[in-house]
Structure formats: structure tokens, C-alpha cells
Amino acid sequence: MISVTQISRRFGPLVALNNVSLEVRPGEVFGLLGPNGAGKTTLIRILSGVLLPSAGQAQVAGLDVTRFPEQVKAAIGYATQEASVYRDLTVRENLEFRARLYLKAQAVPQAVETTLQRFGLQDFAHRLAGALSGGWRQRLALAQAVVHGPRVVFLDEPTTGLDPVSRRIIWDLIHQEAARGAVVLVTTHYMDEAERCHRLALLFGGQVVAQGTPHELEQLALQQARVAYCETDLPLQRIRALPGVLDAWPSGRGVRLILEQQASLSLPLQTVYPNLEDVFIILTRRQGGAA
Numbered sequence: 001m002i003s004v005t006q007i008s009r010r011f012g013p014l015v016a017l018n019n020v021s022l023e024v025r026p027g028e029v030f031g032l033l034g035p036n037g038a039g040k041t042t043l044i045r046i047l048s049g050v051l052l053p054s055a056g057q058a059q060v061a062g063l064d065v066t067r068f069p070e071q072v073k074a075a076i077g078y079a080t081q082e083a084s085v086y087r088d089l090t091v092r093e094n095l096e097f098r099a100r101l102y103l104k105a106q107a108v109p110q111a112v113e114t115t116l117q118r119f120g121l122q123d124f125a126h127r128l129a130g131a132l133s134g135g136w137r138q139r140l141a142l143a144q145a146v147v148h149g150p151r152v153v154f155l156d157e158p159t160t161g162l163d164p165v166s167r168r169i170i171w172d173l174i175h176q177e178a179a180r181g182a183v184v185l186v187t188t189h190y191m192d193e194a195e196r197c198h199r200l201a202l203l204f205g206g207q208v209v210a211q212g213t214p215h216e217l218e219q220l221a222l223q224q225a226r227v228a229y230c231e232t233d234l235p236l237q238r239i240r241a242l243p244g245v246l247d248a249w250p251s252g253r254g255v256r257l258i259l260e261q262q263a264s265l266s267l268p269l270q271t272v273y274p275n276l277e278d279v280f281i282i283l284t285r286r287q288g289g290a291a
């Protein structure tokens with residue numbers, strides 16, 4: 001379980017996190033969704049016991065992160081994009097190295113074998129990590145994060161730079177971790193990926209703008225605006241200036257629009273159901289819009 005209560009973090013005058021509260025339960029894949037600089041990594045670093053908050057409290061696996069940072073570090077698995085994958089070690093050596101940090105020596109071989117199998121890495125076991133493609137290296141980074149069977153897993157942008165097929169594989173593996181009962185906290189700025197999370201927090205400018213299931217967030221956004229698609233020859237700048245148009249951008253052969261609820265436009269509008277990118281734009285509008 002992860003429990004965050006009114007966490008704030010300043011870096012000098014900069015407020016990187018402002019009064020953030022959230023809970024993540026075992027078996028849940030929880031997404032932190034936000035643009036660059038929203039505060040996602042800062043929150044993960046606080047929850048991993050490597051950075052102190054300026055205010056507020058957080059518990060990870062039942063441990064207060066400020067009072068027991070070392071125990072917290074032992075209870076979690078952590079993977080970042082740059083990851084602690086050593087390129088000049090083989091896949092197996094990488095897993096062994098990480099497993100030895102957490103497990104008793106006699107438990108290491110079994111943990112490594114099981115993880116190689118679970119992640120489909122057996123055939124690559126003797127290959128240098130530096131010789132793997134990006135997708136396989138990310139798979140190894142994830143495998144490393146969980147080789148010791150942690151109760152809480154933090155994944156910071158685990159699929160950045162991967163093609164859609166590799167991303168899907170990584171997401172399947174992430175869900176497998178939740179299915180074994182782990183608490184999984186994932187950061188991403190890919191809106192489409194966020195739909196794969198059980199629940200999400202939208203982070204913007206260090207604040208949680210909204211949280212809930214993807215469906216709940218879509219419904220929340222629909223209370224504030226509606227989304228439409230339109231094929232028209234009108235230039236984008238003119239469309240954006242029309243009364244009731246909150247935002248508009250090219251989409252396929254036409255334009256996708258975010259509209260005020262009551263907007264009445266003499267354009268051939270087709271109402272569409274919002275995706276998470278629309279939701280993000282709608283819900284961050286009052287905070288100054290998405291970056």
C-alpha cells in the first residue's frame with residue numbers, strides 16, 4: 001500500500017509538489033500522468049526514501065518514508081528509464097547483481113531463474129545488456145526491479161522510446177506484477193498508455209488536478225466541456241477564435257475541438273467521446289493549460 005498525505009516539496013523558490021495526496025492499493029496499477037516538470041519523478045523519489053518532502057507524510061509498505069528510508073528502499077523495486085542496467089554485464093549478471101542486494105545468497109539462483117522465465121529472457125541470459133534492443137533492455141530493467149519480489153514497484157516512464165509492440169509487452173508485464181499482489185506506481189506522459197492503468201492521478205504544476213479510473217476522469221471532463229470532430233475548410237486560427245471554442249487542433253482530415261458545454265457553432269460537428277489527452281486538456285485548463 002502507498003499512502004500519500006499532503007506531500008509538498010520545494011527546491012528553493014520552486015514548488016515541485018504542492019499538497020499531493022493519493023493512495024495506491026495492492027494489486028493496483030496506478031498511473032501518475034503529467035507533462036515534463038509536473039513533479040512525477042520528485043514524488044517517486046520521495047516515496048523511495050531518497051528525497052525528503054518539505055511537508056506532509058507518506059507511507060510505503062506500511063513504513064513512514066521519512067523515518068524509515070532504508071527499510072523502504074528494501075521493500076520496493078524501482079526502475080527508471082536510464083535504469084540501473086549495466087551494459088557491460090550480461091542479462092543474467094544484471095539480475096544476479098540486483099538480487100544479491102536484497103536476497104540471501106542461497107535464494108538468488110532461484111529468483112534469477114524464475115525472473116528470466118517470467119520475462120522471457122532465458123534466450124538472452126548470456127547476452128550483454130548493452131547489446132540488447134531498447135525494448136529488451138526495458139524488459140530487463142523491469143525484470144531487475146522485481147527480481148526480489150518487492151511489495152511495491154515504482155516504474156518511472158518504463159516505455160519511453162519504445163515501439164507500440166514493445167510497449168504492449170511491457171504493459172502486460174506491469175499488469176502481471178499487480179496480479180501477483182504488488183502495488184505498482186507508474187509514471188508516464190503518454191496519454192494513451194495511461195488508459196492501461198486501473199487508476200490515475202493527473203499531475204500538473206506539482207498538483208493533483210484529478211484522480212480516479214480512466215472512465216471517472218472522462219466523465220469528470222465531460223461535466224466541464226465537450227469534444228467534437230469537424231471537417232471544414234475554415235483555418236485553424238479562425239476556428240480557435242470562435243465563441244465557445246476552448247481548444248482546437250488538426251486531426252486526420254479535420255479538426256478536433258474542445259467546446260464549452262453550451263457552445264453553438266455553425267459547423268458540421270460530430271460529438272466524440274473524450275480520450276485521455278482531451279481529458280488532460282480539459283482538466284488542466286483552469287491551471288493554465290497543458291505544457
Ligand SMILES: Nc1ncnc2c1ncn2[C@@H]1O[C@H](COP(=O)(O)OP(=O)(O)OP(=O)(O)O)[C@@H](O)[C@H]1O
Pocket residue numbers: 011014016034035036037038039040041042043189
Ligand atoms: N534536485 C532538484 N533541484 C532543483 N529543481 C529540481 C530538482 N529535481 C526536480 N526539480 C524541478 O522540480 C520540477 C519537477 O521535476 P520532476 O523531475 O519531478 O518532473 P517530472 O514530472 O518527473 O518531469 P519529466 O517527465 O520531465 O521527468 C521541475 O521543475 C524540476 O526542474
